[in-house]
Amino acid sequence: MELVNSLEGRLLFAVPKKGRLNQATLNLLEGADIQFRRENRLDIALVKNLPIALIFLPAADIPTFVGQGRVDLGITGWDQVREHDAAVSAAAAHGGAPAQGSGCEMITELGFGSCKLQVQVPEKGQYASSADLIGRTVGTSFVSLTADFFAQLEAKANGTAHDSSRPQILQTKIVELSGSVEAACALGVADGIVDLVESGETMRAAGLKAIDTVVESTAVLIKSRSPSNPDLVDLIASRIRGVITAQRYVLCQYNIERSGVAAATKITPGKRAPTITSLDDGWVAVSSMVEKKKIALVMDELTRVGAHDILVLDIHNTRE
Ligand SMILES: Nc1ncnc2c1ncn2[C@@H]1O[C@H](COP(=O)(O)OP(=O)(O)OP(=O)(O)O)[C@@H](O)[C@H]1O
Numbered sequence: 377m378e379l380v381n382s383l384e385g386r387l388l389f390a391v392p393k394k395g396r397l398n399q400a401t402l403n404l405l406e407g408a409d410i411q412f413r414r415e416n417r418l419d420i421a422l423v424k425n426l427p428i429a430l431i432f433l434p435a436a437d438i439p440t441f442v443g444q445g446r447v448d449l450g451i452t453g454w455d456q457v458r459e460h461d462a463a464v465s466a467a468a469a470h471g472g473a474p475a476q477g478s479g480c481e482m483i484t485e486l487g488f489g490s491c492k493l494q495v496q497v498p499e500k501g502q503y504a505s506s507a508d509l510i511g512r513t514v515g516t517s518f519v520s521l522t523a524d525f526f527a528q529l530e531a532k533a534n535g536t537a538h539d540s541s542r543p544q545i546l547q548t549k550i551v552e553l554s555g556s557v558e559a560a561c562a563l564g565v566a567d568g569i570v571d572l573v574e575s576g577e578t579m580r581a582a583g584l585k586a587i588d589t590v591v592e593s594t595a596v597l598i599k600s601r602s603p604s605n606p607d608l609v610d611l612i613a614s615r616i617r618g619v620i621t622a623q624r625y626v627l628c629q630y631n632i633e634r635s636g637v638a639a640a641t642k643i644t645p646g647k648r649a650p651t652i653t654s655l656d657d658g659w660v661a662v663s664s665m666v667e668k669k670k671i672a673l674v675m676d677e678l679t680r681v682g683a684h685d686i687l688v689l690d691i692h693n694t695r696e
């Protein structure tokens with residue numbers, strides 16, 4: 377109870393308490409110098425060096441807390457934000473509460489947690505396209521997105537207009553499952569599933585294949601429509617962007633004769649522009665940010681156009 381009282385005046389920041397996004401999120405918080413100690417089993421942690429409290433929640437619940445404005449900031453999957461939005465719209469269409477505070481605003485993508493929410497069917501089965509599943513049973517944890525997806529397919533198949541603001545009466549049966557969704561086809565619970573795919577290993581191991589994509593997802597930083605401390609939200613967003621940039625880029629430095637600079641800086645144009653410093657005897661030193669995943673190719677090409685003394689340095693942090 378005491379801890380809940382000490383939330384007063386603090387910006388509330390929801391982070392995934394487990395699962396695929398947990399560790400990468402903790403690394404990001406560390407990079408952004410958000411210092412905290414989480415007591416064993418406690419889902420609230422006060423940040424020591426900023427007026428922030430971290431709230432550890434399941435990734436799927438974070439858009440609800442942020443969307444209702446109970447929590448100011450959150451990190452979760454874009455798939456979860458879309459599922460939440462679809463659920464709120466569906467409730468409104470059924471005459472429930474109007475889409476009260478449904479809105480989470482996306483601040484930035486975070487560069488981890490990439491995956492696709494895909495329609496999957498048995499590899500050697502009779503279904504070749506999503507439309508073949510109309511009127512069948514589909515298992516998923518993403519019931520609202522799946523219902524929307526099949527409502528659109530059914531409207532198209534029936535030659536009618538899809539209107540998401542009206543209650544959807546589906547021919548396709550959607551069965552809600554909370555995990556290990558891949559088991560549903562083999563065990564006869566569903567004819568197809570809608571679930572996340574990253575490497576495809578889980579899908580293949582279950583003897584399934586993907587036939588359609590409902591949503592492409594990545595981890596995102598989201599905020600509520602009217603956060604309690606907008607300046608602090610901006611500060612955190614800017615720190616987090618800085619950490620992500622630092623993780624994505626390396627600093628590439630090299631020396632080259634002035635005559636080769638134009639060709640070399642085409643290879644390393646930098647994030648904004650390369651820094652060029654004159655050296656003796658018609659040589660220059662160039663320093664430029666390069667995407668980590670491209671650096672080997674960039675070094676090959678720089679060597680080809682006459683660059684020497686190429687150095688690649690890690691970037692600890694950045695700020696625009
Ligand atoms: N295989 C994956 N690769 C990349 N990102 C993923 C993967 N699976 C899930 N995600 C992302 O992580 C989010 C949370 O999913 P995850 O399954 O990790 O959480 P959880 O269901 O709360 O945890 P758990 O499955 O451990 O119970 C998803 O909404 C999605 O954005």
Ligand SMILES: O=P(O)(O)OC[C@H]1O[C@H](OP(=O)(O)OP(=O)(O)O)[C@H](O)[C@@H]1O
Nearest residue numbers: 555556557572573574575576577578579
């Ligand atoms: O394409 P892959 O790289 O194999 O990853 C996809 C799997 O990852 C997630 O499962 P998770 O590990 O969260 O288990 P769960 O199904 O019990 O949630 C997701 O639900 C898929 O099953």
Ligand SMILES: [Mg+2]
Nearest residue numbers: 395396555556
């Ligand atoms: Mg999971």
